[in-house]
Amino acid sequence: MGSLGNDAHEASSLFNLNPLDPEEFRRQGHMIIDFLADYYRDIEKFPVRSQVQPGYLRKRLPKSAPYNPESIETILQDVQNEIVPGITHWQSPNYFAYFPSSGSIAGFLGEMLSTGFNVVGFNWMSSPAATELESIVMDWFGKMLKLPNSFLFSGNGGGVLQGTTCEAILCTLTASRDQMLNKIGRDNFRKLVVYGSDQTHCALQKAAQIAGIDPKNFRAVATNKSTEFGLSPVALEAAIQADLEAGLVPFFLCATVGTTSITAVDPIGPLCDVVKEYGIWVHIDAAYAGSACICPEFRHFIDGVEKADSFSLNAHKWFFTTLDCCCLWVKDPSALVKALSTNPEYLRNKATETRQVIDYKDWQIALSRRFRSLKLWMVIRSYGVANLRNYLRSHVKMAKQFEGLLVADNRFEVVVPRTFAMVCFRVAPSAMAITFNEETNVNELNAKLLESMNVSGKVYMTHAVVGGVYMIRFAVGTTLTEERHVSAVWKVVQEHTNTILNSYQ
Amino acid sequence: MGSLGNDAHEASSLFNLNPLDPEEFRRQGHMIIDFLADYYRDIEKFPVRSQVQPGYLRKRLPKSAPYNPESIETILQDVQNEIVPGITHWQSPNYFAYFPSSGSIAGFLGEMLSTGFNVVGFNWMSSPAATELESIVMDWFGKMLKLPNSFLFSGNGGGVLQGTTCEAILCTLTASRDQMLNKIGRDNFRKLVVYGSDQTHCALQKAAQIAGIDPKNFRAVATNKSTEFGLSPVALEAAIQADLEAGLVPFFLCATVGTTSITAVDPIGPLCDVVKEYGIWVHIDAAYAGSACICPEFRHFIDGVEKADSFSLNAHKWFFTTLDCCCLWVKDPSALVKALSTNPEYLRNKATETRQVIDYKDWQIALSRRFRSLKLWMVIRSYGVANLRNYLRSHVKMAKQFEGLLVADNRFEVVVPRTFAMVCFRVAPSAMAITFNEETNVNELNAKLLESMNVSGKVYMTHAVVGGVYMIRFAVGTTLTEERHVSAVWKVVQEHTNTILNSYQ
Missing domain, CATH: 3.90.1150.10 (Aspartate Aminotransferase, domain 1)
Structure with a gap:
């Protein structure tokens, strides 16, 4: 830091150290590692689900920010005494709720490196390694899943890391919406129809809401025990036919491999066959179960993926990569780029202009992006x-x-x-x-x-x-x-x- | 882990350790802390902007994932040799590009704790401390900025941490869009108009695209030297009048405090006065300069904020909190909740039903969310x-x-x-x-x-x-x-x- 302000009162409380001083970083960093290692060692001592009551923390913390600095020792004591009781211990071995988020040492280390470098990788130029490692690791993972080449960079598709499935669905839904609007004209916006089943994750409904799809045109096709709560191609076709007869325009289907409630599997191949002739974009949401498909004995659950347009899974769910890390592969990256790109002057650079590089900002909602691929690379x-x-x-x-x-x-x-x-x-x-x-x-x-x-x-x-x-x-x-x-x-x-x-x- | 599969070949390559073994976590964690402390110590040795050529990394890394585990020592060697050359060193003291992202020890430690606990805080119940600390810290920060009480929880507003400004704008734009559509009917969707200036961040255009606003109805009002490239209330009013005369419906204005190109400041108070009578939602994007407003001598740049509907800044830009951490305050959280909530059965819980708690999943795009407030709390x-x-x-x-x-x-x-x-x-x-x-x-x-x-x-x-x-x-x-x-x-x-x-x- 340069020399500081003149306010005598404020100067009196001055830390002399730079807030990123390497040796102080080392000292405090080691403290936190020990804190967390002890936490994992002792984790079974805590009740798995937090037992606090609503509002517990407001009673325990000050109403306003401290004026003067506090020591890391004091803060860690407060983490132990005030924060830990309010944590539901997702890393506890006795945690079997929702879908667990499987942490690992490698995932943690990758996040540390990413946070330590703290690059803002919106385009290639802003940190080439962030973009290139991501595209390489997404090809690695795609091959592990035996995704068809058309989803890999080598086959003119490609993968991108997003935060969550909600974002992945919103991006693909927006891309397919704009593709369809280009064909039918914006006047027909209200006719667009989205399909899932009554077991599809609420991320689809939310994405449709955000993308402006008329709530009346959101189809949660009913499932039942006869198909083990998988989406029936026959029921889907009937829903599509009814919508076409009503003058509506079907454009997006989200099929699920491993639904949230009961890990039901929609039959991807037959569903893709149904929608193919209507030009409907098919997204496969394998948020939970996708990871298992790296095992040959589970791979058949995503048979038919070669007919879909996009595929996603959450590495932070069941792939030892801490939150957040959603892997999205698409066959046609240009559809994402057309819907999501903006090219302001202040980001213009030679690398982008040569078209030899990927600028991932155009594959996602946000401009800024973390170096998430480090953790996936380290896990693998x-x-x-x-x-x-x-x-x-x-x-x-x-x-x-x-x-x-x-x-x-x-x-x-x-x-x-x-x-x-x-x-x-x-x-x-x-x-x-x-x-x-x-x-x-x-x-x-x-x-x-x-x-x-x-x-x-x-x-x-x-x-x-x-x-x-x-x-x-x-x-x-x-x-x-x-x-x-x-x-x-x-x-x-x-x-x-x-x-x-x-x-x- | 339980006992493992029977495949003899795969079993032979087995690590015996659990991937989250506490003592191995401690050993490897300390290694990474030293790696990063050395990195900060030596950071001036590296060229600030990476000097690699497009495609450099694909030549250096294997085409497929390794079948067998590799040691942390090998991986760190590769980080040093293959990744570091491809990094643009955002933490270098000689980095003056874009807007820097100011890291700090406290921000790093907070991210480590968040990653270590690895809770998925979609609602209060899933980890009460994650929700409660966030609302407390957002009130702290709001008071530091002297935001009016109507933006704090104590005044029936409130704050939420999002990833980036893009997400914050998309959420507020969607909320205001749905508010307006409820008044004028969905048939008028195509009439909705969004306003910014030609200096507004591209996040606004992107958010409008995603939310389905007709690209023809995106107004980047021209600025010029006479207002130091701030948005002129007179020019804005003229644009609104023209749109009203054309039968369109103005509904959203994004005003900027500290534009990306030249840190220009739009005059918030006068702009709010112009739009008030039209029922336009005003969002203040203070992504970069907002942080400075904790200093009394800069606070006047956000005078008039009390008339706006929402306000955001990026703590990961200029507030020592590593990427990502965007702070968004709103006067009317129910507008966000109406536009962004979904309530699937599998997330139903008593705490939500008592209505005594905040479920932040309904304040943002994604369902899953990290425990970001830890880092902001530790920084403050x-x-x-x-x-x-x-x-x-x-x-x-x-x-x-x-x-x-x-x-x-x-x-x-x-x-x-x-x-x-x-x-x-x-x-x-x-x-x-x-x-x-x-x-x-x-x-x-x-x-x-x-x-x-x-x-x-x-x-x-x-x-x-x-x-x-x-x-x-x-x-x-x-x-x-x-x-x-x-x-x-x-x-x-x-x-x-x-x-x-x-x-x-």
Whole structure:
């Protein structure tokens, strides 16, 4: 820093150190590493789901920012005492809620390097390595998934790292919207129709809202047990036909591999065959289950992807890469660029003008972008394809283990088939007294069971309601989880079920 | 991890360690801290702007992902040898390009904690501390800026951390679009008009494109030297009147405090007065200069903010908080929530239903969100209001120092008034032989000067073209910059100017 202001009062509180002093960075950096290593070591001591009440923190922190600097020691003490109690421990081995976000050492280190370099990689020029590593790693990952060459840079497609699936869907939806509007004219904006199923992630609805699609033209096609809650090509075709007859213009389908509620899989190939003749853009949302497709035994779930236009998965969900890291591949990057590019003078540069480089700012919503590929690169290299497959398989194996325990106990029901590393179960109606046999009461009892387990702090699971059935989701995916944790959870489930069933006698 | 798959070949390459093993985390974490501390210590050894050619990295890295794990030592060696040469060193004290992104130890530590906890804070329930700390810190920061109470939670407004200004603008634009459509009906979508100036950041155009606003209805009102390239309320009113007469519907204005090209300031109060009667939403984009407004002597630049609807700044630009961290305050959070909320069953929870909590997923594009407030909180506490002001003032002082050197040398011209920590200058036409006195040649010479300095690796600056004038932007804001670096840059500028002017003789 240069010499500082003259205000005597303010100068008196001066730190003499530069806020990025290398040796002070070293000292404080080592402190935080030890803090976090201890946190992981001790993580099972904390209740998995935070037990604080709304507003807890406002009571504990000052109303205004401090005027004078505070030491890192004081701040870390406050992290321990005030922040940690309000954290739901997503990295706990007893965390089985939502979809876990699997952290790893390599993912963490990659984020540290990215934060340390702190480059703002909007275009190639602003930090060539950020752009080039991203395109290389996206080709690596694409090959691991056996994506067709048309999704790789070598096949004139390409991949980009976004923050989340919401952004990936919004970008592809905007690109396809503008493609369609160019054909049919902007006067027909209100006729555009988006398709998903009633199991599609809410990201699609949100993206459609933001992109200005008339809410009336958002089709969540109903699914049911006969297709295991996958989107039926027949039902989709019927919906499209009805819309065409009403003079509307179908333009976007989001198909899902591994839905959020129950990891259902939409049949990609047949769905693509249905929409092909209408010029509908197909996006495959494999946010959760896409990672598993690096294992040959799971790859068939994305068969047909070669007919789709774009494909995304969240490496921060089940690929050991910390939040946020959504991988999006597209066959036609120019569609994204046409919809999302702006070229202000202050970003003009020779590299861009030669057209030999990618400027990723035109592939996403934001201009500024972090050097996210570092963490994906470090994860892939640190573990290698071999171990990554093994890690994923170990999660699936643990889910099977839990499924086996449920199946062997006739008080429980596995409600939908387990496909990946998540089991959806409930206390079966048959386990209850006859008066509680109606669906609503069964649902109520299971909701109580889940809440009582979560309140115990020993485990955290969440729920879904599909086809009117309330189910408890047991999602394995946290990196620290071992078989012994699954066994321990099973005990918790049994104990709480006993208590609940007894209370209903 | 549970026990692993049976594939003999894959099992042979197995790491026995869990990928989040606490002691291995500690070992590797300390290695990276030392790597980065050394990087900061040695950063002046590297050319500021990367000197690699397009495609350099593809030649150096394997075409496919490794099958077997690689050691952290190997990977770090590759970071040093292959990645660092492709980095433009945004943290170098000789970096004066674009707007710098000021890193700090506290910002880095906050990002580490956030990555370490790796919570996915979409709603309150998923990690109460993430939501609560964010709302508290946004109130702190709002008070530091003397934002009116109506932008704070205590005044029924509130703040949220987004990734970038692009996202902040897209969210507020979508909220105001839907508010207006509710009044005028969706049939009038094509009549909606967005306003900015020809100096407004391209984020506005991009947001309007994504939100489906007809490109014909995007008004970049021309600015000129008479208002120092600030948006004229008179010109704005004329544009609005013309649109109203054409039957269009004005609904959104983005005013800027500190434009990207030349840090011009739009007159917020008078602009708000103009649009008030039309029900236009006013967003203030203070991405760069907003931070400076924590200093009393700069606060007047946002006078009138009390009449606006939303206000944003990038803490990752000039507030020592690493990328990404955009602070957005709004008066009416319900407008965001109405436009951006989705409420799927799998996220239902008691806390949300009591309406005592904030679910930030409904204030932004994405569902998933990082625990960004940790870094902003740590920055504010580690340095305190006093030092934060002093740091910002020191940057302004260094910019003044550079301006003084330019002014004293009559070969140079400060092209537009310096307002914050950026100086826009050029070699003056008068310094050149008479035949080169035409504007295009003056521009050409200055472009050559800039490129020759950047190629030297000693400094990195970028350019702008405003009112037909090509200017070199000298933006102070990198944390490690000291007065001695500014003096050194001045020597570089003089040497290269001498060479260029001589070559034109």
